[in-house]
Amino acid sequence: MSVSSMLSKAVGAAFLAGATLVAVPVAASAAPAVTTEPASARTVCIPDGSGIATGEPKFPVDKQANVYVGGNFLYSKGAELEGLLVVEGDATFDSGTKYNMGVVGAGSLMTPEPMSDMLVVGGDMTIASGSILLGDRIGGNVRVGGALTPPETGVDANGGKVRSGLGKTEALGDWAQVGVHLQQQSAKYAAMPATGSTNTVGDRLVLVGDGTTNRQVFTVTQDELTNMGSLQYEGIDPEAIVVVNVTGETAHFGLQSMLKENGTPMDPGNIDAAAFGALTQRLLWNIPDATAVTIGTGAQFPGTVLVANPASSTVMNAPGTNGRIWVAGDLEHKGAGSEFHAFPFLDSDVFSCKPVPPSVDPVDPVDPVDPVDPVDPVDPEPLIDLVTPKITHAVCLNDGKIADPVIEFVKTAGVAFSVEGEVKAGATVTVTATVKGNALLAEAQGWTLSADAKSATMRIILHKVTCESPVIPEPGNPADPEDPNEPTNPNEPAEPNTPAEPNEPAEPKTPADPLQTNPEVPGAEQTTQPNDSVSGLAATGGAPAAGLVAGALTLLVVGFATVVVARKRNAGHSHE
Structure with missing residues (x-):
């Protein structure tokens, strides 16, 4: 010593x-006599019978x-x-x-x-x-x-x-x-x-x-x-x-x-x-x-x-x-x-000899068995528990606009809430809970308590969202052939392939027998101009393919008719 x-x-x-x-x-x-707490309810730091003394720590x-x-x-x-x-x-x-x-x-x-x-x-x-x-x-x-x-x-x-x-x-x-x-x-x-x-x-x-x-x-x-x-x-x-x-x-x-x-x-x-x-x-x-x-x-x-x-x-x-x-x-x-x-x-x-941090030990209430003990007219537990606010983050709407986020506080008696910062998508705001009167705030998850327990703050990061504008289709091209619903303008018919000149038919090596003409073809004197026939078919509003078929038939009829007329003329000349 x-x-x-x-x-x-x-x-x-x-x-x-x-x-x-x-x-x-x-x-x-x-x-x-009184009813005391069991000894186990309290931490024994100093044995009974001890007071102020001198000596070694014991x-x-x-x-x-x-x-x-x-x-x-x-x-x-x-x-x-x-x-x-x-x-x-x-x-x-x-x-x-x-x-x-x-x-x-x-x-x-x-x-x-x-x-x-x-x-x-x-x-x-x-x-x-x-x-x-x-x-x-x-x-x-x-x-x-x-x-x-x-x-x-x-x-x-x-x-x-x-x-x-x-x-x-x-x-x-x-x-x-x-x-x-x-x-x-x-x-x-x-x-x-x-x-x-x-x-x-x-x-x-x-x-x-x-x-x-x-x-x-x-x-x-x-x-x-x-x-x-x-x-x-x-x-x-x-x-x-x-x-x-x-x-x-x-x-x-x-x-x-x-x-x-x-x-x-x-x-x-x-x-x-x-x-x-x-x-x-x-x-x-x-x-x-x-x-x-x-x-x-x-x-x-x-x-x-x-x-x-x-x-x-x-x-x-x-x-x-x-x-x-x-x-x-x-x-x-x-x-x-x-x-x-x-x-x-x-x-x-x-206040015992236990280690820190000291827990918030609620004080034991007055013995409820004793009917003589008065009931505290004031709140015997002045601590107020905070609840985490409900956060609805921003979302994209159908029109491409953003629905702003919303922070909702649970109504708590004796506590006023405020928000510091703009509540918008991608922002960071600080919410503050301030107690009124003599009450104090209890420690709560997510909240940072002030030294005097009269206020608490929470930092909230709001989600950032990016919304794309909806795609509006351009009007269709009426001349687009891929559009099956687009009608064909009857005043603008498809141009058919130009037929061979009827007045200059190809001379066949072996003339056709005039007696074997097409029964559906009329007499040779009742010939029809091929250009008029094609134009007539096209004018009826038929599809381009139908016009081509009609043109081909017309050429065939005109060809046979031309041959018949030529044979007759030759026969007449031979009789003369």
């Missing part, structure tokens, strides 16, 4: 021994962020931070002293795994003065998205890796969505109706439970919180979960002690260590709206704290916190000897 570790443990033990601190819940015999490793900062982190004065610190913005260390991180001298003894991430910064990290001792005896890693000043020299990582310039996304890794889970969890607890009441006696704030439900819910105003010097339970079983919703624009804790049932302060570092360890793992302070938060001043502060406003600024100067400290805005560690101790919150595995 290093000298610095021994001194740190000695200082922590001495501090705890002299402190007068937080109150014990009423004894189990004094409160009515419990299951903590794979959850003990301190989460959505904005910037400043360490100006303090001593130790147990567990993993995640900062989405910039981190500055300017105390002039050594800062123990990851593994500490006094705490829950629930530490990150050896050589795992113990300091994660999305932006720049600056060690203006002092130094960092990270992962004492077991080693730890540092991941920085931006620049580290000075480079590595101000960090003793005990053999772990120190890397910078990674970029915010790579540096944060799975922790990038912790802010969304913080918002969702805070909204769920804020929507729960109160099951108990508060009572103020001087500077003592008494939380009066109903003694029956296993989740006692209270509402405390900012004025009640400011005047609270001590805190006491009444009518609350030691095994019950306690949720305190703080209203108002500010939340200033000035807690000096928590009181036992008999009104005396409890000693969380000694005889009341086990009782304090049980109490701090079952208490949650939910601060959904405040912009200015202070956690102080003279006692070990019990419970997990959620500060959900991203515009908030939180200062921690109490001797020690004992639970998850998750803030959406800025956080400053500003208290001499002040320490962050790593204790889980047993109501949800989101």
Whole structure:
């Protein structure tokens, strides 16, 4: 063990021994019995009977962020931070002293795994003065998205890796969505109706439970919180979960002690260590709206704290916190000897020692068997589930025109939808869903959720289509012979082949017998001019083939007639 570790443990033990601190819940015999969740429903990170102690890490490793900062982190004065610190913005260390991180001298003894991430910064990290001792005896890693000043020299990582310039996304890794889970969890607890009441006696704030439900819910105003010097339970079983919703624009804790049932302060570092360890793992302070938060001043502060406003600024100067400290805005560690101790919150595995990314664990509803428990008049589940819009892509119509694409949204109460970009074929548009009121959007496939879960976007690529104009046939050519329906103009008959001249017939070698003339041919004196006959046939509208046949017959008849006439003439001359 290093000298610095021994001194740190000695200082922590001495501090705890002299402190007068937080109150014990009423004894189990004094409160009515309650029905609690089975032990298997919660992840056991710290065994029963354990509280603030010194020694070697001995419990299951903590794979959850003990301190989460959505904005910037400043360490100006303090001593130790147990567990993993995640900062989405910039981190500055300017105390002039050594800062123990990851593994500490006094705490829950629930530490990150050896050589795992113990300091994660999305932006720049600056060690203006002092130094960092990270992962004492077991080693730890540092991941920085931006620049580290000075480079590595101000960090003793005990053999772990120190890397910078990674970029915010790579540096944060799975922790990038912790802010969304913080918002969702805070909204769920804020929507729960109160099951108990508060009572103020001087500077003592008494939380009066109903003694029956296993989740006692209270509402405390900012004025009640400011005047609270001590805190006491009444009518609350030691095994019950306690949720305190703080209203108002500010939340200033000035807690000096928590009181036992008999009104005396409890000693969380000694005889009341086990009782304090049980109490701090079952208490949650939910601060959904405040912009200015202070956690102080003279006692070990019990419970997990959620500060959900991203515009908030939180200062921690109490001797020690004992639970998850998750803030959406800025956080400053500003208290001499002040320490962050790593204790889980047993109501949800989101705040347990399980690894990230933390699932959106719906908060268990108030016991439905108990008829006394009031039903939340507001929606107890403020998360809204988004549905993927129906997309009808562009198509070609029969006339060659394009039917534009259409994006249809499923009507969702409390959500407004908008489209950025022109909805047309081949375009890329972005649709945005924005929630109204106090509700939040749940994570949904295809949607990119904003950090505050108040809006989500989806990128849609519309299909590109190309439509061809329809082919319109040209009118047919009336003279086209391939058109069987096109009539022949009777005034323009097809020209027949020209027959041989009838007056100059070819002289046959052997004259034909005049007695063997064609019986269908009339007398020789009744001859018909071949040209007139052909023209007559053509004029009747007959087809060209019919005209050719008629012309051939005419030539044959004329030829025979000519021969007969010639024979007669020759016979006459012979008689003379």
